[in-house]
Every structure is written in structure tokens, then in C-alpha cells.
Amino acid sequence: MRYQKKIEAIMRFARITVSILSILGVGALAQRVSPQSLAQPAKAKRIVIAASAVLDGKGRVLRNTRIVIEASKIVAIDPKAGPVDYDLRGLTVLPGWIDAHVHITWSFGKDGKNAGEGATTQESAYAAASNAWVTLMAGFTTVQNVGSAAALRDAIATGMFPGPRILTGIEALPGRGDQTGTPDEIRTYVRKQKEAGADLIKIYASGGMLQGRMTLSQEQLNAVCDEAKKQGLRTLVHAYSDAVPAASLAGCTQIEHGLGATDDDLKLVAKKGTYFDPQAGLLLENYLLNKHRYAGTPFFPKTEEGFAAMEKILPMNHELMQRAVKIPGLKIVFGTDAVAGAHGRNAEEFIDRVHDGGVDPMAAMVSANSLGAEALGMADQIGSIAAGLQADIIALDGDPLKDITAVRRVVFVMKGGVVYKNWARATIH
Numbered sequence: 001m002r003y004q005k006k007i008e009a010i011m012r013f014a015r016i017t018v019s020i021l022s023i024l025g026v027g028a029l030a031q032r033v034s035p036q037s038l039a040q041p042a043k044a045k046r047i048v049i050a051a052s053a054v055l056d057g058k059g060r061v062l063r064n065t066r067i068v069i070e071a072s073k074i075v076a077i078d079p080k081a082g083p084v085d086y087d088l089r090g091l092t093v094l095p096g097w098i099d100a101h102v103h104i105t106w107s108f109g110k111d112g113k114n115a116g117e118g119a120t121t122q123e124s125a126y127a128a129a130s131n132a133w134v135t136l137m138a139g140f141t142t143v144q145n146v147g148s149a150a151a152l153r154d155a156i157a158t159g160m161f162p163g164p165r166i167l168t169g170i171e172a173l174p175g176r177g178d179q180t181g182t183p184d185e186i187r188t189y190v191r192k193q194k195e196a197g198a199d200l201i202k203i204y205a206s207g208g209m210l211q212g213r214m215t216l217s218q219e220q221l222n223a224v225c226d227e228a229k230k231q232g233l234r235t236l237v238h239a240y241s242d243a244v245p246a247a248s249l250a251g252c253t254q255i256e257h258g259l260g261a262t263d264d265d266l267k268l269v270a271k272k273g274t275y276f277d278p279q280a281g282l283l284l285e286n287y288l289l290n291k292h293r294y295a296g297t298p299f300f301p302k303t304e305e306g307f308a309a310m311e312k313i314l315p316m317n318h319e320l321m322q323r324a325v326k327i328p329g330l331k332i333v334f335g336t337d338a339v340a341g342a343h344g345r346n347a348e349e350f351i352d353r354v355h356d357g358g359v360d361p362m363a364a365m366v367s368a369n370s371l372g373a374e375a376l377g378m379a380d381q382i383g384s385i386a387a388g389l390q391a392d393i394i395a396l397d398g399d400p401l402k403d404i405t406a407v408r409r410v411v412f413v414m415k416g417g418v419v420y421k422n423w424a425r426a427t428i429h
């Protein structure tokens with residue numbers, strides 16, 4: 001009975017959401033997503049997509065084929081399947097992207113200034129929902145949030161409103177030397193995160209971008225990453241310079257940023273199979289683009305000179321990426337570190353990586369598809385276009401292998417078999 005009421009409440013909310021969105025002119029959503037499908041994404045209807053070029057997410061290109069979907073999953077790749085529901089020929093079809101590092105709740109406040117990621121006003125709650133919506137519309141069907149967004153994760157998962165699938169931390173571990181705690185205390189902290197519903201643990205093992213000093217000892221890093229592994233949680237480590245090999249040696253899952261890492265450090269990261277997530281541009285470009293909104297807010301420079309110093313880090317990011325792509329076997333995943341102002345523009349990082357970081361366009365796509373899924377421990381569910389996987393499918397107007405800026409032109413978005421965006425032709429002529 002209580003359950004029934006809850007469903008009714010969700011349905012009511014979904015109906016209101018859809019009416020609001022249709023008033024706002026979000027036609028594709030209003031047409032394709034009925035309130036029922038929002039509440040129950042697993043529709044039983046069979047859907048066939050026709051495509052002339054499919055990047056399968058693992059580095060292969062499939063030509064002139066059809067993707068068959070039932071409920072939330074892909075059930076077949078069959079060139080003879082029909083009738084066709086969505087004709088995406090002429091576009092590039094690929095798995096929905098995965099962003100391994102976002103701060104999805106981070107927004108600008110009512111005054112237009114940076115409000116950070118922990119804001120708790122009504123405006124910030126709507127802003128977080130909007131961040132989720134624009135991220136999904138930009139082709140990102142799964143994101144890993146390194147801050148705290150359990151309520152948003154669960155709201156989207158239960159169909160309250162549309163957004164990417166979210167994996168999230170709850171409470172990060174800030175490195176404060178000895179004050180962080182003994183290895184036993186750190187292990188207790190990890191178990192608490194698990195109980196609180198965390199999907200991952202974010203660890204700060206270094207100071208800011210240009211202060212590479214370690215803020216956790218090797219022993220402390222070993223404790224947090226070992227305990228997390230025992231609890232089935234992945235560990236994402238904010239690490240510069242010496243913290244990079246230390247996190248890898250501790251058996252942590254993924255290293256974020258990585259500035260100051262030497263080639264030998266990167267070789268160690270490759271050997272240990274640690275995922276590596278350096279950013280090539282969007283993060284800093286976004287701070288610079290929005291400097292009037294960030295200036296003077298906590299942790300940000302007050303002056304032009306402060307931002308000019310930030311600008312000088314950009315070429316260092318490019319140089320790190322250029323070296324990283326040359327390290328054999330290094331598993332570079334796609335994480336943007338998207339904050340306020342960058343949500344929905346996550347794909348800009350692909351362009352930075354390819355244009356400035358020397359990343360091969362196909363490798364850039366795979367980093368946000370099958371490799372990204374593997375890093376999440378979800379390779380059997382997302383990140384590829386293959387039978388048995390979730391129907392997370394997007395289409396680009398253009399070929400990103402020839403012109404990476406095609407990633408800006410996402411014209412079709414399906415997540416779990418539900419179409420949220422369809423700016424393509426709807427039928428075969």
C-alpha cells in the first residue's frame with residue numbers, strides 16, 4: 001500500500017516534470033518519454049535502430065547494421081532486423097559516454113558566483129538536477145561523481161527525472177598527514193562509507209596543482225585502498241608527483257590529475273594496471289572562461305594575476321597527456337573534473353585531448369566507452385554496443401575519427417532503452 005502511494009507520487013512528479021519540460025520546448029523528451037517510461041524505464045517494446053557507422057566502444061567500426069533493443073538492453077546486432085524505429089544512417093552511432101570524474105552538484109548561486117558543490121539551497125537542488133539533465137543531453141549516460149550526490153543518484157535511478165546513471169562517493173578522505181588518522185581509523189572510515197551507500201572513495205593524497213607534496217603516507221594510502229577493495233569499493237586518488245606512484249603501489253583503482261608524474265612513474269602505473277585520468281583542458285579553460293564567477297570564492301584567486309597563473313598550468317597538462325599516451329599499456333580513462341560552468345560541455349575535453357594532448361580520436365572514444373566501463377567494474381553492463389549490454393546509445397552528426405569537434409553535435413541520446421533526445425530523421429525514406 002505504502003509502495004503503491006510512493007509509485008503514484010513518483011508518477012505525479014514525472015507527469016509534472018514532463019509538462020514543464022514540454023512547456024520549455026523540450027519536444028523530443030515530451031514525445032519520446034511518457035510519464036510511464038520515466039517511472040518504468042524498462043519498456044518491453046522492441047526497438048530497431050538503423051546505422052551506417054557504429055563505433056562499438058572497443059575500437060571497432062561496424063558498417064551498415066541494425067541494433068535491436070528490448071526493454072533496457074541491446075538484444076542483437078543484426079543487419080536484417082526490422083522494421084526500423086530510428087534511422088540514424090549518416091550519423092556516427094556509439095555507446096553513451098562515461099565521464100569518470102565530475103562534480104555534478106557544483107553550481108553557480110543566485111548571485112551568479114561559484115556556490116561550490118555542497119550548497120543546500122532550493123536553487124542548488126534545481127541546479128544539480130539541471131546539471132544532470134544537460135550532461136545526459138550532451139551524450140554522457142553514466143558519470144562518476146567524486147563529491148557527494150547520493151540523493152541525486154537515487155532520484156535519477158528511480159525515474160524521478162532524467163539524468164545520467166550516477167556512481168558517487170559520500171564523504172571524501174582529505175589528506176592531512178598524521179591527523180588523517182591511523183590505518184585502523186582509516187579502515188573504519190572506509191567501512192562507514194560503504195554503509196552510507198558510497199560507490200567509491202575519493203582520496204586527496206596531494207595538495208593543490210602546483211604543490212605536489214603528499215598529504216597521506218604510503219601506510220595510510222595502503223590502508224584506505226586495501227580496505228576499500230575488501231569492501232568492494234573503488235578508490236579514486238587526487239595525486240600529483242610522488243603521490244602518483246604511491247597510489248599505484250597502494251593498489252588504488254584510479255589516479256586523478258597526475259601532474260608532476262615522471263615517465264617512470266607512469267610506467268609503474270601502467271604495470272600495476274591502475275587507471276589514469278589526467279585532464280587536458282576543459283577544467284582550467286572553464287575556470288578561465290568563468291573567472292568573474294569564481295574570483296574571490298573559497299579556494300579561488302581574487303585577482304587577474306591569480307588566474308593568469310592558472311593559465312600557465314594548461315601547457316603542463318598538455319605535456320603530461322602527450323607523454324602519457326606514449327606509455328605502453330597505460331589505461332587512460334576519460335574524466336573531465338566537470339564543475340559549475342562545465343556541465344553539459346564535458347565533451348570539450350575530448351577535443352582538448354585530441355588537439356592538444358596527442359590522443360588518437362578512436363582511443364579518446366574508447367576511453368569514455370569500454371575502458372571507462374572497465375574502470376567502473378561495469379564492462380559487462382555498459383560501454384559497448386553488443387548484445388546483453390544496456391541500451392545506452394548516442395549518435396553524432398559527423399565522424400569524430402575525422403573531426404573530433406563532432407562530439408559537440410550529439411543528436412540522439414538513448415539511456416537504458418529510453419530515448420531522451422532525437423534530433424535525427426525518425427524514419428527511412
Ligand SMILES: [Zn+2]
Nearest residue numbers: 101103146337
Ligand atoms: Zn575533481
